[in-house]
Structure formats: structure tokens, C-alpha cells
Amino acid sequence: MQALRKTQAAAGLELVDVARPTIVSTDEVLVRVLATGICGSDLHVDDWTPSYAFITASLPVTLGHEFVGVVASGAEQGRRVVVRPSVTCGSCAACVAGNADACDRRTGLGMTRDGAFAPWVRVPARNCVPVPQGLSDELAALAEPVSISMQALRVAGDVRGKRVLVMGPGTIGQGIAVLARQGGAAQVVVSGFDDGPRLAVLREMGFDAVVDVAAQPLAAACAPHTGDAPFDVVFEATGVPETINQSLPLLARNGIVVVTGIHSRALALDLTTLVRRQHQLRGSFRPPESDWPRALALLDELADVMRPMVSHVLPLADAAAAFALAHGKQASKVLLRPDHGGDHA
Secondary structure (H helix, E strand, C coil), X not given: CEXXXXXXXXXXXXEEECCCCCCCCCCEEEEEEEEEECCHHHHHHHHCCHHHHHHXXXXXXXXXXXXXXXXXXXXXXXXXXXXXXXXXXXXXXXXXXXXXXXXXXXXXXXXXXXXXCCXXXXXXXXXXXXXXXXXXXXXXXXXXXXXHHHHHHHHHCCCCCCEEEEECCCHHHHHHHHHHHHCCCCEEEEEECCCHHHHHHHHHCCCCCEEECCCCCHHHHHHHHHCCCCEEEEEXXXXXXXXXXXXXXXXXXXXXXXXXCCCCCCCCCCHHHHHHCCCEEEECCCCCCCHHHHHHHHXXXXXXXXXXXXXXXXXXXXXXXXXXXXXXXXXXXXXXXXXCCCCCC
16 A cells, blocks of 8 residues: 655655565454544644654554544444544553553654555544544544644633634644634634735635734734734744744733744743733643544534635645645645555455
8 A cells, every 4th residue: 555654864755666464463443444644743743843853753654644544453343433643551550540541651743653545444442533424524634623622712711701813824723713602702813924825715614814924024014903902822833933023912811822833943032021921831732532523523513614624635746736735825725545455445
């Protein structure tokens, strides 16, 4: 079968022939992949930014961690599922105590073990989450990024009646915007940089206060929508650390910044101003496992709103073109579908 792999510790990916995976444990199942999303993390791995050098010891590895497929072995054979990519160890103190969310010896599908940019993938059975019957493959593949957006809202706290800025119009930012609006935010403004296609998707999702800061500073771009009123909560979903400094002058006293992006370089931050204005800087990363069924339920409930988030579905054989679309910000979420060529488990 063909798989999209990171083969060396340098920029670039390769579509190569590899053997179909085989089950090596009774705790695992084989999943026939239906669709896999290109994540910002995959773009970083393609570029080989320093924040992803941790996967070096696992090379070569097949990428792809946002996916939907059909279980092809075991008791749940035939069930359509999404798969949590974070694989707990099962043996640390937290896992033994039944608190898998606190596992500190995780591996990651599509990062440190083979993922789903391939027709077949071997996964832990416990990581499989059933997909609601009426939910499309395309929307089901958004479960992982939507769960990340859910965690960001949890970290922020109650947004009812608050003015919210979402920096970054990619899938995570789009999900945050939808959930903040659903959570009762008084206003949601979304910013991007040279992001016309993705901002257009947000407009299609019902967001009018979208700004492109390629031509003017963030404050000037937001002012027509806010009347210069400050934001109560800022979500950073850009992966560009400098955007945090750009947002702080727009943040109300006691305001909150939730950082969800993974950054390739450090940030110099004026801590004195942060202290005097009592700003709170909070990191947000992995949601609890219990969020995954909720993410799927939200996608099902909000399908009409979220459907524009998937802009392109291409065959795995066109991975290079798909990554070019994503790198160039000419697409929203790009999905790859593998060619099974009549191969069945």
C-alpha cells in the first residue's frame, strides 16, 4: 500500500510503498481509513520546524492523525469510528489508577507511530470512538480538531456575554469561533494574515466580524467591529508567537489569553504590563478522552454550520498538491482519501 511518510529529519515528505500493518496485540484493531485531514502539525513536520524534532527517533513514520475509518478486525468489525491519536501507555501510575488522561508516557498516531495517511492503520481498540450514523465522513474527520477547540473553551472558562477575539482562521480557530458563539459570547472577531479563502469560509459559517491583518495592524482592523472596546478573551490559534504581543493592548484588564498554537520559536513578553493589567496567559492542548463523543455529537448537531470547514477532498496520490494548498492557505481543511484498490481485510 502507499503511505505518506516522514522518512528523514529534514524538510519534505514521501509517498512510498509499505507493507499493510498487522495486528501485534489483542488490544489492537486494524482500521480501513476513509479520510484523513491535513493538520497544521503535519505542515510543521513537513517543514521540519524545531518543535517537531521530537519525532526523530521514530522515523520513518507515516503521518496522519485526524481520521475516520471502519474497524476491520476484532469484536467491533464493521463499525465506523474516529480514532483518538494520543496513545496512553497503560502501565504508568496514572494509567494503572484508571486516570488515562494523566498518562505521561504517551505515543502519538501519525507522529511517533504510524498514522492514517495510508489505506490501513493499526490502532489501540480503546482509542476508537463510534461515529453517529448520519454524520458524514468529511465532518467526522474533524473530531480531533474540534476536540482541541473544545478544550480551548474549557481553559478560557465561561464566555457568556464576553467579547472574544480568535486569532487564526484555520480549523482550530474556526471551531473555537463556533463554540464561543454557541457559548453565548457577546461578540466573536476572527483575524487572519493574508487569509482570504479561510476568512471566506468563516463568513459562510455566519461570522461577519472577520479581519485580515496583512494590510493593517490588528488594532486598526478590529476597531470597525469593536468601536475600540477591549476584548475579554483572546484565543491564539496561529502558531505565530508575535500575535500574542499584538493582542495584549486590545485585552481588557483581567482579560485572558488562551494559547493553542504550537510555535517554532520563543516569544519575548512584557511581563510588567501583563502583571499590572492582571492579564492571564493560559495554555491549552489535549482534551480529556471523554470529550470525543461530545465532539462528534456537536459535529452532528452543527453539521450545517461546520460543513464549509472542509474545503477540499483529494486522493492520497495527490498528497503533494493537497499539502501545497494547505501550506499556501488556499484551503480550509483538506482531506486525503486513500485508494484501497479493491483491497479488503
